[in-house]
Amino acid sequence: MGNVLAASAPLAPPPPPSPLPPSPGFSPSLSKPDEETGLGSPVEASDRLENPGTIEDLHKKCKDVFPVNFEGAKLMLNKGLSSHFQISHTINMSSVTQSGYRFGATYVGTKQLSPTEGYPILLGDIDPNGNLNANVIHQFGSRIRGKLATQVQRSKYTAVQMTSDYRGDAYTASLTLGNPDILNNSGVLVAHYLQSITPSLALGGEVAYQRGPGVPGGHVAVVSAAGRYTNGESTISGSLGLAGCHICFHQKASQQLQIGVELEVNSRIQESTGTIAYQIDLPKADLVFRGSVDSNWTVGAVLEKKLLPLPFSFALSGMINHSKSQFRLGCGLIVG
């Protein structure tokens, strides 16, 4: 059961394309991490360095603290038919997102890498109109992992993303292809590299190349740099590019409390947002509470409680924006 649940990752949309061409003014700051990569990787320490994970998961620790707000009523029925196979029925009633029924299925293959990991993983969900989310994840050998994520809406492929990650001893390199179209010669190609410099520091970079008829000049490339520094229970991660910067800070304050701070600056639309979030785990009460407040005056919170000994969990979500006078309430019941 645990491996089926661990596999249910949400579909990530392809990286947002940037219409801005790279200007040379930013390149000195961007090339800095690469120089440090070359200088700061001592051979004798390389056996102690761990794999830094992927750039996609760079801010994950901080992002997990943030509440994921939803609106309306949600009833979800999870059913594990075997340790390799799980299905779900979801009924969603909402005035903001799409309402209705969805059927989900997850299959975890028999190639076991660890007791909690099996490959290949196939997971998908579909609604009666044929809107499909499909994910396929497979591990080739011990180092290469391939992912395919697609989204079909109204019989059109709205998002297709193919990723392959190579996990070295102290680095991860990934290549992502988004919305490829051979006939129109369009698509997005993203290359990621993240290297552990010291056990607490990882630096890397990203090159995104977009090609298509809607892009000024036919094609565009965007470079950005990323890094993460871990000090005991606190982690700071950041990415800096031409389109802006994104800094996350995560601190585990105690066994129960985790705090995350995020600063997002978008230079293209001249906007920046700061958010503070916290997560409280109360294992004795089977309760997780996540709350956040940001600089747009949005306050959000999600409460999740397991109703043991029944196989139910209950979720309550609330979000209020004081400046726009908006309020959204959601409640959900997950069975199984």
Next chain:
Amino acid sequence: MVMSPSTKQKISIILDVSKVVFHWGFIPAVLYLGFKKGADPGMPPLSFMNLLWQ
């Protein structure tokens, strides 16, 4: 990369067909794999009704 119109048309037909097959075949394929793997040892065998309720 320049392709002749006939090659382009052939590729587009192949792509369209494979897209439709993937779209409508993915969930049945997941269900097929799950049923083929069968129930865990010592558990009652799976049946189609398992998808709906016990």
